[in-house]
Amino acid sequence: MKTVLEVIQATTAYFQKAGMEGARLNIEHLLAHVLGKKRMELYLEFDRPLGESELEPLRALVKRRAAGEPLQHLLGTAEFHGRSFLCDKRALVPRPETEQLCEIVLSGGKATRVLDVGTGSGVIALTLAAAWPEAQVEAVDISPDALALACENATRLGLTDRVIFHESDLLSAVTGPFDLIVANLPYIARGELPSLAREVQHDPVSALDGGPDGLDPFRRFFPQVAEQLRGRLALEIGHDQSRALSDLLAAHNFQDIRPQTDYQGRDRFLFATYG
Secondary structure, X not given: OOEHHHHHHHHHHHHHHOOOOOHHHHHHHHHHHHHOOOHHHHHHOOOOXXXXXXXXXXXXXXXXXXXXXXXXXXXXXXXXXXXXXXXXXXXXXXXXHHHHHHHHHHHOOOOOEEEEEOOOOOHHHHHHHHHOOOOEEEEEEOOHHHHHHHHHHHHHOOOOOOEEEEEOOOOOOOOOOEEXXXXXXXXXXXXXXXXXXXXXXXXXXXXXXXXXXXXXXXXXXXXXXXXXXXXXXXXXXXXXXXXXXXXXHHHOOOEEEEEEEOOOOOEEEEEEEEO
């Protein structure tokens, strides 16, 4: 009968052989999930023997993770800005870059009327609503499945009365003016989709596919924003899109256009003002 530590060590080696980053962290999360414990509690139970009733479901999760299924899908949740969000195939897995975008937006000062475009699981809208209790926050997505997940997260976090969700193709179902619009639109060039990491392949294609050059959603988005924004625009973008999108914003008379790098030093965000 293997102990907790032996299972962690053996599976870490297995994951490393499969080329997985954060191999030990992955198995610790999976094992804690199976045992119904917090990950750090495992460190107090390294000598605990594991029975077949515990190992069998763990093996199934390990197999799925090794095949590239996102850890967050297996756990059913994702941590984002200090909160736990439900996470599944209906929307993008929240990523550190999006969390950093929220941090930058929050550091820029409060807004009173906020719109989150392409809300997915709702992480941006709900994070901003929780931080700014007096703000009126709305969120849109074209996917009814994603919106259902976002509403479940609003309920989970006790924020159902703080965010209004709309099924909408970009800004077609909302009416401004807004003093802050935040967007994480699809920005992957269509030809690059097959080469994305296995984990990303589990995200909805509609949340990734930005057309032939990755910029099609922005070409439609910026004219609509110009009609409804009187304040700040904050975008998450592809690492090589800063120049093209800055030029496009300037062509639509946006001001104060400013790219900003992520923690990896890549141009990942773009900020501007209008009105």
